[in-house]
Amino acid sequence: MSKNPLRRLAGETVIYGLSSILARFINFVFVPIYTRVLSTSQYGLATEVLAYIAMLQVILTLGLETGCFRYANKHNKPDEVFSNALLTVGSLSLLVLAGLTIGSGSISRLMGYNGFENIIIYVGAILAIDNFTAILFAKLRFLHKAFKFAIIKTIKILSETAFNLILFFAVPGYLSKHPGSFLLNFISPTPDFSYIIFAIFLSCIILLVIMLPDILKIRIKFNVPLWKEMMLYSLPLMIAGLPGILNDFIDRPLFRMLSPKGLEWSSELGIFQAGAKLATIMMLFVQMFRFAAEPFFFSKDESEEVKKKQYANVMEHFTAFSMLIFLGLTLYMDVIGLIIGKNFRQGVDIVPIMLMAYVILGMNFNVSMWYKLSGKTNYGILITAAGLLVTLLINIIFMPLYSYHAAAWGHLVSYLVMMLISIMLGNRYYPIPYKWGRVMSFVAVGLAIYGLTIFIPPLPLILKYTIHTILIVMYILYYLKLEKISVWKLKL
Numbered sequence: 001m002s003k004n005p006l007r008r009l010a011g012e013t014v015i016y017g018l019s020s021i022l023a024r025f026i027n028f029v030f031v032p033i034y035t036r037v038l039s040t041s042q043y044g045l046a047t048e049v050l051a052y053i054a055m056l057q058v059i060l061t062l063g064l065e066t067g068c069f070r071y072a073n074k075h076n077k078p079d080e081v082f083s084n085a086l087l088t089v090g091s092l093s094l095l096v097l098a099g100l101t102i103g104s105g106s107i108s109r110l111m112g113y114n115g116f117e118n119i120i121i122y123v124g125a126i127l128a129i130d131n132f133t134a135i136l137f138a139k140l141r142f143l144h145k146a147f148k149f150a151i152i153k154t155i156k157i158l159s160e161t162a163f164n165l166i167l168f169f170a171v172p173g174y175l176s177k178h179p180g181s182f183l184l185n186f187i188s189p190t191p192d193f194s195y196i197i198f199a200i201f202l203s204c205i206i207l208l209v210i211m212l213p214d215i216l217k218i219r220i221k222f223n224v225p226l227w228k229e230m231m232l233y234s235l236p237l238m239i240a241g242l243p244g245i246l247n248d249f250i251d252r253p254l255f256r257m258l259s260p261k262g263l264e265w266s267s268e269l270g271i272f273q274a275g276a277k278l279a280t281i282m283m284l285f286v287q288m289f290r291f292a293a294e295p296f297f298f299s300k301d302e303s304e305e306v307k308k309k310q311y312a313n314v315m316e317h318f319t320a321f322s323m324l325i326f327l328g329l330t331l332y333m334d335v336i337g338l339i340i341g342k343n344f345r346q347g348v349d350i351v352p353i354m355l356m357a358y359v360i361l362g363m364n365f366n367v368s369m370w371y372k373l374s375g376k377t378n379y380g381i382l383i384t385a386a387g388l389l390v391t392l393l394i395n396i397i398f399m400p401l402y403s404y405h406a407a408a409w410g411h412l413v414s415y416l417v418m419m420l421i422s423i424m425l426g427n428r429y430y431p432i433p434y435k436w437g438r439v440m441s442f443v444a445v446g447l448a449i450y451g452l453t454i455f456i457p458p459l460p461l462i463l464k465y466t467i468h469t470i471l472i473v474m475y476i477l478y479y480l481k482l483e484k485i486s487v488w489k490l491k492l
Contacts, residue, residue: 023157024284028339030164031277035341037168037191043344044255044270045113046193051252053123058245059238060092060131065138066372067234071226072142082142083220084227085135093128100124116194118186122201129204136214152210160203167195233377240371240380246388251395251407258399272404274340275347279354282325286362289318312434315366319439320479322359323446327475329355330450331468334461350408352450357411359443364419370430371422379425387418438482445478 034043064085072078100107104120113119140149168191175181175189187198252269259265329336330352337348371379391414398406426432449471456467 021284021288022154024280026157026161027277027280029161031274032339032341033164033168034196035274035344038193038270040267040270040343041264042193042266042270043273044266044268046196047269047273048252048255048266049119049123049193049197051249053126054245054249055242056096056127057130057134058242060096060127061089061134061238062092062231063234063236063238063240064089064230065134066237067230068135068138069142070233070372071230075226077223078142079219080221080223080226081230082135082139083218084223084230085138086132086218087220087222088227088231089135090132093131097124097128100127119194119197122197126197126201126204129208133207133211136211152207155210156203156207159206160199163199163202164196167191167199171195233375236377236380237372240368240377240384242384242388246391248411250388250391251399251410254395254399254407255404258395260400260403263403268403271344271347272350272407274344275350275404276354276408278336278339278348278351279329279358281329282322282355282358283361285322285325286358286365289362290365308432311366311369311432315363315434316439316442318362318366319359320442322362323442324472324475324479326352326355326359326446327449327472331453331472332465347404350405353405353408353412356447357408357415360412360415360419363439364415364422367419367426367432367434368422370426370432374430376429379429383418383421383425386421387414390414390417441482442479445475449475 034046038046068081068085071081075081101121101124104117107120108114108117137149137152140146140152167187171183171187172190175183179189187194252273255265255269255272257265259268333348333351336351337345340348368380368383371377391410394410394413395406398409453468453471456464459467
């Protein structure tokens with residue numbers, strides 16, 4: 001008897017999530033370090049560079065991560081599918097690395113990173129390695145090798161952690177005693193944003209070494225007709241996949257141009273990033289869910305009718321748990337806000353906005369599967385265009401007035417618009433029997449509880465958090481009562 005697909009989804013979500021949890025946990029560990037060692041401006045510069053890396057990663061993978069799942073399931077020769085993807089992404093990434101290396105001086109001057117030409121080269125190397133290995137990780141997901149996936153990811157994360165610790169706590173002292181050290185060819189003598197980028201670069205080298213056995217096993221075979229099919233399917237997916245990453249990062253470069261007059265754009269960006277980091281637990285949940293859900297949605301284990309019912313069921317549980325995380329963070333924000341440095345804490349008030357934005361982003365991932373499953377990926381372009389337009393309009397109009405608050409609301413409204421459009425189109429072309437009344441009840445109850453806490457007058461901390469805990473327990477009881485049949489069947 002085959003394993004219950006929903007139970008397999010839940011199990012793989014946990015496994016994939018282990019490495020992601022570790023990564024986000026380490027991010028939390030380093031946030032208090034970064035926000036206490038670095039200035040708001042330096043943290044802002046690091047944020048900008050990381051934003052460019054994130055956006056370029058999505059573009060340079062060309063949508064082939066998802067495309068591989070479709071064609072590896074569709075064709076009897078999945079090795080050819082992944083070989084095509086590796087050759088395509090690898091070649092493009094090497095061209096980008098070469099271009100950034102040659103133009104590092106000009107690019108650094110253009111960006112205002114004078115004296116940090118190496119940063120541009122590090123970015124090129126990070127992109128080349130991460131994009132190539134992304135296809136290898138997709139193959140592991142296709143083969144349901146969740147444990148191997150998690151182990152390799154964990155090693156990469158731990159190596160980045162080690163390099164960060166060495167760079168921030170050991171290297172400055174060493175360089176002060178050895179002013180002629182060769183390390184000064186790679187980083188500055190005192191901690192700045194280059195330390196963060198250099199640590200990522202070194203961890204990517206470790207990743208490449210770890211995955212070398214898998215790379216050497218690859219049988220290179222380029223199937224031109226299959227490649228054309230894959231690209232026609234995947235390129236629209238790449239364009240359609242941009243809203244999520246762009247809505248997370250496109251506002252970072254906009255701080256340069258749109259920050260309120262009299263304020264340093266990099267400092268405003270640093271404050272925004274510190275506040276947004278506190279919301280990454282929700283993003284973690286969305287990410288770990290996506291890793292496991294994507295292969296599940298493309299599987300052929302059940303009939304079309306049964307799968308659609310499962311998709312609807314998944315949506316309910318995802319939304320319920322998302323709102324639980326939302327409440328768990330917002331109702332204890334006074335404590336959670338202490339994680340970041342004092343100079344950054346003014347950005348804490350954007351956390352509820354960002355959390356809700358990520359809830360909607362996860363819901364949008366669910367409802368947007370219709371165009372991937374039906375092969376109508378071109379419709380993703382329409383949804384992308386609408387989301388990006390909303391993001392740009394909100395930031396262009398309101399960022400000069402409200403700085404990072406505008407950026408936070410841009411995320412929320414953009415994701416909401418995309419979700420609504422996807423629901424309308426999905427109902428027409430690939431209807432799924434979502435129980436919207438039940439789904440939205442979780443959102444409504446969660447927001448009502450949060451709203452209630454805002455209007456509670458100041459109380460002693462013990463009493464305040466006792467009340468907040470009781471409210472969270474009430475939400476859990478509401479979920480259990482509403483979903484008791486489903487919970488019983490799933491044996492969760």
